[in-house]
Amino acid sequence: MRSADTGTQTVRLRIWRGDSQAGRFVEYSVPFNDGEVVLDVVHRVQATLAPDLAVRWNCKAGKCGSCSAEIDGRPRLMCMTRMSLFDRDSPLTIAPLKTFPAERDLVTDVGFNYAVAGRVPPLAPRQTEPGEHHRIWDADIERVQEFHRCIECFLCQDVCHVLRDHESNKNKFVGPRHLVRLAELEMHPIDTADRRATARHDLGISYCNITRCCTEVCPAGIAITDNAIIPMKERVADRFFDPLRLLAAKLRSRPDSGPAK
Amino acid sequence: MGAALSELRELAAEIEVHSFDVVVIGAGGAGLRAAIEATAMGASTAVVCKSLLGKAHTVMAEGGIAAAMGNVYAEDDWKVHFRDTMRGGKMMANWRMAQLHAQEAPERVWELEEWGAAFDRTGDGRISQRDFGGHRYARLAHVGDSTGLEMIRTLQHRLAQSDAQVFMEHTVISLLTDADRISGVLSYSRSDGRFVLLEAKAVVLATGGIGKAYRVTSASWEYTGDGHALALRAGAELADMEFVQFHPTGMVWPPSVRGILVTEGVRGDGGTLRNSDGRRFMFDYIPPYFAEETAQSEAEADAWYEDKRANRRPPDLLPRDEVARAINSEIKAGRGSPHGGVYLDIASRRSAEYIMKRLPSMYRQFKELADVDITTDAMEVGPTCHYIMGGVRVDPETGASSLAGLFAAGEVSNGLHGANRLGGNSLGDLLVFGRRAGAGAAAYASGAGQSGRISASEVSELCADALAPLTSEGGENPYQLQGELADLMQSNVGIVRRSDELAHAIERLEDLEERSYQAHAPGGRKFNPGWHAALELRSMIVVSRCIATCAVARTESRGGHTRDDYPSADQALGRINFLLRWAGPKTGPSTGGSLELTTAAVEEMPEELAQLFVQGQGS
Numbered sequence: 001m002r003s004a005d006t007g008t009q010t011v012r013l014r015i016w017r018g019d020s021q022a023g024r025f026v027e028y029s030v031p032f033n034d035g036e037v038v039l040d041v042v043h044r045v046q047a048t049l050a051p052d053l054a055v056r057w058n059c060k061a062g063k064c065g066s067c068s069a070e071i072d073g074r075p076r077l078m079c080m081t082r083m084s085l086f087d088r089d090s091p092l093t094i095a096p097l098k099t100f101p102a103e104r105d106l107v108t109d110v111g112f113n114y115a116v117a118g119r120v121p122p123l124a125p126r127q128t129e130p131g132e133h134h135r136i137w138d139a140d141i142e143r144v145q146e147f148h149r150c151i152e153c154f155l156c157q158d159v160c161h162v163l164r165d166h167e168s169n170k171n172k173f174v175g176p177r178h179l180v181r182l183a184e185l186e187m188h189p190i191d192t193a194d195r196r197a198t199a200r201h202d203l204g205i206s207y208c209n210i211t212r213c214c215t216e217v218c219p220a221g222i223a224i225t226d227n228a229i230i231p232m233k234e235r236v237a238d239r240f241f242d243p244l245r246l247l248a249a250k251l252r253s254r255p256d257s258g259p260a261k
Numbered sequence: 262m263g264a265a266l267s268e269l270r271e272l273a274a275e276i277e278v279h280s281f282d283v284v285v286i287g288a289g290g291a292g293l294r295a296a297i298e299a300t301a302m303g304a305s306t307a308v309v310c311k312s313l314l315g316k317a318h319t320v321m322a323e324g325g326i327a328a329a330m331g332n333v334y335a336e337d338d339w340k341v342h343f344r345d346t347m348r349g350g351k352m353m354a355n356w357r358m359a360q361l362h363a364q365e366a367p368e369r370v371w372e373l374e375e376w377g378a379a380f381d382r383t384g385d386g387r388i389s390q391r392d393f394g395g396h397r398y399a400r401l402a403h404v405g406d407s408t409g410l411e412m413i414r415t416l417q418h419r420l421a422q423s424d425a426q427v428f429m430e431h432t433v434i435s436l437l438t439d440a441d442r443i444s445g446v447l448s449y450s451r452s453d454g455r456f457v458l459l460e461a462k463a464v465v466l467a468t469g470g471i472g473k474a475y476r477v478t479s480a481s482w483e484y485t486g487d488g489h490a491l492a493l494r495a496g497a498e499l500a501d502m503e504f505v506q507f508h509p510t511g512m513v514w515p516p517s518v519r520g521i522l523v524t525e526g527v528r529g530d531g532g533t534l535r536n537s538d539g540r541r542f543m544f545d546y547i548p549p550y551f552a553e554e555t556a557q558s559e560a561e562a563d564a565w566y567e568d569k570r571a572n573r574r575p576p577d578l579l580p581r582d583e584v585a586r587a588i589n590s591e592i593k594a595g596r597g598s599p600h601g602g603v604y605l606d607i608a609s610r611r612s613a614e615y616i617m618k619r620l621p622s623m624y625r626q627f628k629e630l631a632d633v634d635i636t637t638d639a640m641e642v643g644p645t646c647h648y649i650m651g652g653v654r655v656d657p658e659t660g661a662s663s664l665a666g667l668f669a670a671g672e673v674s675n676g677l678h679g680a681n682r683l684g685g686n687s688l689g690d691l692l693v694f695g696r697r698a699g700a701g702a703a704a705y706a707s708g709a710g711q712s713g714r715i716s717a718s719e720v721s722e723l724c725a726d727a728l729a730p731l732t733s734e735g736g737e738n739p740y741q742l743q744g745e746l747a748d749l750m751q752s753n754v755g756i757v758r759r760s761d762e763l764a765h766a767i768e769r770l771e772d773l774e775e776r777s778y779q780a781h782a783p784g785g786r787k788f789n790p791g792w793h794a795a796l797e798l799r800s801m802i803v804v805s806r807c808i809a810t811c812a813v814a815r816t817e818s819r820g821g822h823t824r825d826d827y828p829s830a831d832q833a834l835g836r837i838n839f840l841l842r843w844a845g846p847k848t849g850p851s852t853g854g855s856l857e858l859t860t861a862a863v864e865e866m867p868e869e870l871a872q873l874f875v876q877g878q879g880s
């Protein structure tokens with residue numbers, strides 16, 4: 001709402017306040033200026049109306065991935081969401097990420113993401129001669145650099161319906177962020193490990209059914225589904241479900257190839 | 262575990278207690294690298310950090326890691342890098358730190374590659390190196406313009422393979438000492454407000470800087486000078502606190518993003534500064550000190566990007582202190598841009614494709630936050646508080662401070678950068694001296710025997726003191742006090758300083774300190790940002806006093822300290838470091854005489870290194 005004489009505007013916000021036990025939306029009304037982002041108005045609420053309003057943030061420039069929230073139902077970074085996006089009089093709703101347990105107000109317990117990170121086996125670099133260093137071509141490194149842009153905002157985890165709608169899936173499926181991590185290691189030009197069995201059994205890659213919601217919300221613009229998850233699914237399928245391999249395995253009766261027992 | 266701890270457990274049942282050989286405070290580049298080294302040496306190690314893992318300030322670093330690998334220019338070696346660092350720091354840097362850094366940075370970069378970092382490449386497949394201010398050759402290993410993100414994620418994953426224990430979202434409120442040596446760390450969980458006591462044989466401070474003490478800053482909320490304040494109050498010595506770097510290029514519009522960093526890589530990759538007349542004004546500000554190595558014409562400057570052997574560096578790539586002062590002068594002279602900056606133009610000089618490849622996050626940042634397309638339009642930029650060269654005085658080899666068992670690395674430490682840091686030398690600093698401080702702390706801990714005693718009554722007192730803002734009656738709003746501090750420092754202890762303004766700042770800081778201890782934060786102990794802000798304010802004010810006190814003493818202009826009333830450099834002062842020690846009470850507001858200022862002579866370098874600076878050694 002713009003005041004004609006002063007040029008300052010006012011916004012109504014519905015911010016979720018509460019903790020792991022209970023919570024509700026509380027309405028605040030604060031002024032804002034041209035060029036501001038949602039995090040600015042949340043900070044204004046904090047500085048003037050609700051000093052104990054809990055919100056995570058760090059860089060305020062889209063580089064750290066701390067200030068994730070659901071703004072009018074859509075997972076976004078508050079620091080990169082311009083107020084000019086919302087030109088209307090009804091209140092703007094700001095809620096914490098739904099997929100993770102509420103901690104306080106807009107802060108959620110994202111510990112799940114740190115806990116499952118260790119399930120992806122680390123880089124196993126090929127050896128170089130003493131005093132030598134890797135020679136890597138631009139085209140090869142560019143492919144993994146896309147995945148390295150991940151700022152761990154966990155918006156992809158939040159929107160992923162496998163995690164969002166079924167709490168019990170968190171035991172079986174690590175979520176898109178960690179499949180991106182898997183892809184960056186598997187495609188890393190100096191890596192020598194084979195993580196296909198891990199992808200299937202420990203990371204639960206087959207739970208993803210390619211709805212592409214993660215790709216849509218990624219603030220780093222990573223083509224999560226097309227460039228990371230689908231190629232990894234194909235590698236896993238090659239390893240475990242290739243009919244020729246299955247036949248060969250059967251003929252040789254070798255227990256260590258073909259589908260895992 | 263000593264008797265003191267069991268006594269503690271009884272006395273304060275609600276305090277969580279752990280015991281480690283080494284506790285690292287901070288999880289940016291220096292803290293993570295220190296923890297990796299300490300665990301590799303067998304020390305039981307904890308990392309305590311204010312944010313979630315991977316969100317520390319290092320994540321915002323853009324341009325790259327300065328390391329003389331010689332991948333782009335074979336002539337580059339550690340001696341050239343050493344010389345650039347010393348000259349960029351106006352010969353105030355600790356020569357041994359500058360030498361170690363220049364010698365070891367390449368190994369640290371290659372090590373990151375072995376750990377998975379995906380650096381940009383040269384045409385023949387080696388790690389690419391980019392140009393930056395004050396560096397003779399293209400020297401910065403980089404990943405587009407988000408090198409810090411690459412570094413922190415690589416180190417984070419590496420640390421995850423060790424058994425270091427990480428206390429995320431914990432703030433340290435005091436270092437504990439026993440007869441002049443470190444005995445532990447008292448912290449609280451930001452999430453639920455519990456106090457957590459970490460008994461420690463050695464502590465590594467890696468807490469970064471102080472930028473939040475200024476209004477226009479590239480710093481996040483974490484940069485409140487906690488480490489500086491903790492070290493000082495525990496009895497360690499700080500040095501060179503007057504040297505604060507204002508990065509020449511921060512965003513200036515819209516107001517809500519004022520101060521956010523625009524990487525020096527824009528200029529390294531061909532961008533140039535212009536005033537409102539369209540003039541490349543940096544040619545008017547070439548100081549005699551750098552004249553011999555700086556291009557005198559636009560033609561020479563432009564040719565330098567293609568051929569560094571036959572041409573000299575553009576003045577746009579003078580060290581940051583020079584460029585920031587020049588921009589400041591242009592704006593004051595009325596030749597600024599509409600929003601109070603100057604123009605930084607790469608659009609007219611490089612192809613859109615090149616810009617998108619080299620500066621993708623700058624493109625996004627301007628497009629999404631300011632509606633500016635940097636491939637077609639010039640950016641508006643101005644100086645922003647970016648870095649403090651001053652900090653905990655350390656031993657170059659081990660990072661040991663003057664307090665037994667306390668080590669420091671990265672921005673919170675002092676010595677490598679002298680009066681002004683070169684771009685790219687910070688990330689190198691984190692790796693080289695993070696590793697050294699981690700090793701130093703682990704070695705110290707293994708020889709330290711029993712942990713020092715922790716006083717239960719002191720811990721109780723510190724806890725009560727920390728809880729005071731939650732219950733104080735009628736105190737002021739901590740956010741407003743923080744804003745007042747930031748405005749005070751910005752206007753009076755900023756990029757250009759004067760004795761009357763500094764005196765005013767010191768007087769006001771005393772008043773602010775009294776009021777900060779009365780600040781009131783309503784609400785409970787669970788994730789209460791108002792409470793956190795009230796406690797951080799205390800550190801910010803102590804550090805601000807340190808900066809102002811040293812700024813009064815240095816009656817000359819040098820590097821990151823410019824005095825309007827003493828505009829030139831003073832040779833005698835150039836050979837002196839100012840040191841600070843704490844003489845006030847351990848907790849609560851300080852008293853007038855609580856900062857003891859002394860001087861020490863800048864250490865002379867050995868003859869073979871001094872030879873590198875003799876005229877005619879080339880630029």
